[in-house]
Amino acid sequence: MAEEAKQNFDWLPSGCEALADGEYDAIVLGTGLKECIISGLLAVNGKKVLHLDRNQYYGGDCASLNLTNLYGKFKPGTEPRDDLGSNRDYNIDLIPKFIMACGKLVKMLLHTKVTRYLEFKNVDGSYVYKGGKIYKVPATGEEALRSSLMGMFEKRKFRKMLMYIYNYEEDDPKTHEGLDLFKAPMSELYEKFGVDANTQSFTGHAMALMRDESYIQKPAIETVRAIKLYAYSLERYGKSPYIYPIYGLGGLPEGFSRLCAIHGGTFMLNRGVDEVLFDANGKAWGIKCDNEVAKGKLIIGDPSYFPSEKLRKNGKAVRSIFILNHSVPNTNDAESLQIIIPAAMANRENDIYVCVVSHAHCVSARGMYIAIVSTVVETSNPLAEIELGVNLLGPYLDRFDSVTDMYEPVADGSNDNCYISKSYDPTSHFETTSEDVLDMYQRLTGEPLDMNINADSTEVDHAISRLLPPALAHSPSFHRTRFPITTMARSSHQVSQNVDNFLSEKSSTRLHHPPGGGSSVGSLIFGGQTDQSPFAGHERRASLQRKKEETPEQNPYSKDYRRASADFTPPSAQYPAYNQQQAHHQNKPGAAPTGQHQLSSNSYASGSNQNTGNVLTERRITRIHAPPGGVSQIRFG
Numbered sequence: 001m002a003e004e005a006k007q008n009f010d011w012l013p014s015g016c017e018a019l020a021d022g023e024y025d026a027i028v029l030g031t032g033l034k035e036c037i038i039s040g041l042l043a044v045n046g047k048k049v050l051h052l053d054r055n056q057y058y059g060g061d062c063a064s065l066n067l068t069n070l071y072g073k074f075k076p077g078t079e080p081r082d083d084l085g086s087n088r089d090y091n092i093d094l095i096p097k098f099i100m101a102c103g104k105l106v107k108m109l110l111h112t113k114v115t116r117y118l119e120f121k122n123v124d125g126s127y128v129y130k131g132g133k134i135y136k137v138p139a140t141g142e143e144a145l146r147s148s149l150m151g152m153f154e155k156r157k158f159r160k161m162l163m164y165i166y167n168y169e170e171d172d173p174k175t176h177e178g179l180d181l182f183k184a185p186m187s188e189l190y191e192k193f194g195v196d197a198n199t200q201s202f203t204g205h206a207m208a209l210m211r212d213e214s215y216i217q218k219p220a221i222e223t224v225r226a227i228k229l230y231a232y233s234l235e236r237y238g239k240s241p242y243i244y245p246i247y248g249l250g251g252l253p254e255g256f257s258r259l260c261a262i263h264g265g266t267f268m269l270n271r272g273v274d275e276v277l278f279d280a281n282g283k284a285w286g287i288k289c290d291n292e293v294a295k296g297k298l299i300i301g302d303p304s305y306f307p308s309e310k311l312r313k314n315g316k317a318v319r320s321i322f323i324l325n326h327s328v329p330n331t332n333d334a335e336s337l338q339i340i341i342p343a344a345m346a347n348r349e350n351d352i353y354v355c356v357v358s359h360a361h362c363v364s365a366r367g368m369y370i371a372i373v374s375t376v377v378e379t380s381n382p383l384a385e386i387e388l389g390v391n392l393l394g395p396y397l398d399r400f401d402s403v404t405d406m407y408e409p410v411a412d413g414s415n416d417n418c419y420i421s422k423s424y425d426p427t428s429h430f431e432t433t434s435e436d437v438l439d440m441y442q443r444l445t446g447e448p449l450d451m452n453i454n455a456d457s458t459e460v461d462h463a464i465s466r467l468l469p470p471a472l473a474h475s476p477s478f479h480r481t482r483f484p485i486t487t488m489a490r491s492s493h494q495v496s497q498n499v500d501n502f503l504s505e506k507s508s509t510r511l512h513h514p515p516g517g518g519s520s521v522g523s524l525i526f527g528g529q530t531d532q533s534p535f536a537g538h539e540r541r542a543s544l545q546r547k548k549e550e551t552p553e554q555n556p557y558s559k560d561y562r563r564a565s566a567d568f569t570p571p572s573a574q575y576p577a578y579n580q581q582q583a584h585h586q587n588k589p590g591a592a593p594t595g596q597h598q599l600s601s602n603s604y605a606s607g608s609n610q611n612t613g614n615v616l617t618e619r620r621i622t623r624i625h626a627p628p629g630g631v632s633q634i635r636f637g
Helices: 033-044 067-074 104-112 141-146 152-167 186-193 197-207 213-217 220-237 251-262 387-391 431-445 458-467 476-481 576-586
Strands: 017-029 049-052 120-122 125-130 133-136 242-245 266-268 275-278 284-289 292-301 311-324 337-341 352-358 369-376 398-409 418-420 521-526 614-617 620-623 631-636
Touching: 017 033, 017 266, 017 284, 033 049, 033 104, 033 251, 033 292, 033 431, 049 251, 067 398, 104 251, 104 431, 125 197, 141 152, 152 186, 152 197, 152 220, 186 213, 186 220, 197 213, 197 220, 197 337, 251 266, 292 431, 337 387, 352 387, 369 387, 398 418, 418 431
Parallel strands: 017 049, 017 292, 049 266, 125 337, 292 418
Antiparallel strands: 120 242, 125 133, 275 284, 284 292, 311 369, 311 398, 337 352, 352 369, 521 631, 614 620
């Protein structure tokens, strides 16, 4: 904004200027996944949102970094190893998490239609540690009978318990068999079927994903719901209950940031926040960045942006990232997997988690694997606590260690206007993250987030077509039998047949259709030779005829504010990238007339999450994703 155009507000401190537009309904600090989901939801609800981050990339603690940034963060002054391959092939997560296929985060993605900006592949396997070996987690009666994790008599007991849990319906007393799971502790359910301590351990920790042993004395309904969620998710995609985004977890906050931006949100990266401003009554009313100030009715952010008196420390997390040139031993050469080491197996109070991904998800060079081992710190030697998990990996090329404090807010924000998210825990899934988001949203708006999904909606069709093989995704029989995400009813047998990752041998690249019927991708201009393009030999079929888009009245997420208004003025000479593209475009055959303004990304730099594709138009950022592999421009027709 030009100096002469800046507004003066009576609330501005002496010597300060307004930051951006000055006044906002909500100011969000940090672009972690939780903060980006919240800002996207608030923007869709019509709130005016300002979103800042001190980093030059999206994601905060949930970012995915290339090799250069990874070494810069953990080993400053050290160059990446030459044998690791190309820098741009890597998108390494800072926080190890997988997405439960029928979990709360998937519902949020479908509810907000952020799935249109992302693409996923299922995770190959879920394993549990016992007695020095790892075993695939049995999740069905048939798998229980085949598993070598238990003896024959124990298998039958476990199978009976699983069948009871799967058949249990909360509103059908006939399925309860005399147990009130809302009152009876989980220990009573274990006793009913006579399962031993080993079975209890992997049931509670590898299936129900409980983090410690306290769940045994809590009402059994919590554990039963978690096991049913695990089973439904496994049934949906076959190999494991988890899915993972191509190009890493950093795409998740980017997707929700884009949702916020197209609904009018303003983003400022690489912008430090000096302090949160409070009035005489202790209520937060704004933020200060250098000599610029913005006022907001709600101040939202991760713990690192708020004063210490607003936070309560609740432990430490240790995470170690490893780069391997081989698959994890004893996993059938799985390209992605999770291993849970129950606390009892390691003589600990908290579980140890191992997450492994690879080039199959476009997060490393071909032949390389990324493993992250994490847990809650219990001693004065955190790295020694995860050695049991590290030993499962075999030899590694390099490692990057971190020990971080975990915080939670001391208040709910109703009295001081500070709505602070919790630090990310070491668990290998997003269920606790999703619960924190839902809790924050209800505290902010006074009402719970409605995540009811219409299973026959266009968006679910669109999402499923990228999660299943094409022949199955477009099958009429599948769509007739598909289950609603919200009810999580038992899926049809077709869903379980998805045992092959679609596009498993080639990088999956998707051209994004903007929401609400906006401009579609017109063409791609590649840098380098044709055979260097990630699309070479991999031309995707045109999608099915697009269905009629929902109107804004039917669905607020279908609105698209990215198109320029009638009084839009093309960027001036101070934007050389724009002028360069215009000149380039006018020299192309069939180029649009000069008067038709183009939206473009900047040149693609290293890594898919480095914020090089931001276009600032009318003070709104449009996020244009350029996949790794040499795309220099994306041009919209």
